[in-house]
Amino acid sequence: MRPYPDKHHESIRAYLLMRQTAIKGRAELERLESQVTRVRAEVMLAGATDQQINNVRDKLVLEGRLPRSAGEPSMLNRERMARELIIELCGRGKKLADAIRAAQVRTGCRLPYKKAYNAIHGAKIRLGRTKPLTNRELLHRLYYDQGLTYRQIAAVIGCGSSTVSQRMKEYGFEARNPRLAET
Numbered sequence: 001m002r003p004y005p006d007k008h009h010e011s012i013r014a015y016l017l018m019r020q021t022a023i024k025g026r027a028e029l030e031r032l033e034s035q036v037t038r039v040r041a042e043v044m045l046a047g048a049t050d051q052q053i054n055n056v057r058d059k060l061v062l063e064g065r066l067p068r069s070a071g072e073p074s075m076l077n078r079e080r081m082a083r084e085l086i087i088e089l090c091g092r093g094k095k096l097a098d099a100i101r102a103a104q105v106r107t108g109c110r111l112p113y114k115k116a117y118n119a120i121h122g123a124k125i126r127l128g129r130t131k132p133l134t135n136r137e138l139l140h141r142l143y144y145d146q147g148l149t150y151r152q153i154a155a156v157i158g159c160g161s162s163t164v165s166q167r168m169k170e171y172g173f174e175a176r177n178p179r180l181a182e183t
Helices: 006-045 050-063 075-091 096-107 113-122 136-145 150-157 161-171
Strands: none
Touching (some): 050 075, 096 113, 136 150, 136 161
16 A cells, blocks of 8 residues: 555655755755855955956856856846957957847847947957948949849848949949939
8 A cells, every 4th residue: 555645646756856856956055055165265365356256156157157056147247248248249240239139148138239339349340341332333234234223223232222322423323314313
């Protein structure tokens, strides 16, 4: 005969296993916390400040080398890490908006566009802005040979019709029909 009624036996067994796992986890956590306290004391004796230790811990948590249970990073450190990540990603050629999104996912801190742009500018990283329609022959072919309007060219290239108009003037191309040139 089982010690518990049949319908509750499995649920009680599952509860006891969960409780046993939690107790083991708590003991492991206490062991790790005592180890962290010991290491923190040794590092402070070596001359590090509490803020420096927290910065290292926050960096390790944000990189995923320490579990989140080690403590949430301060907002200041999250912002600093997001800024560093944005600079790194934009330095590799990623677009600023994509870098901001990636930094937000990784650090949990959404850096405003202006702050991110200022960080990039301060790091002397040039954003990958390209001037559309720098190919004179392509514009000539689309406008004269294929007979496309400014709006149609803009849709093909992926820019605005005013950009097409500016490039036409810049390259000295004559409009086919003045009325068509403005559409």
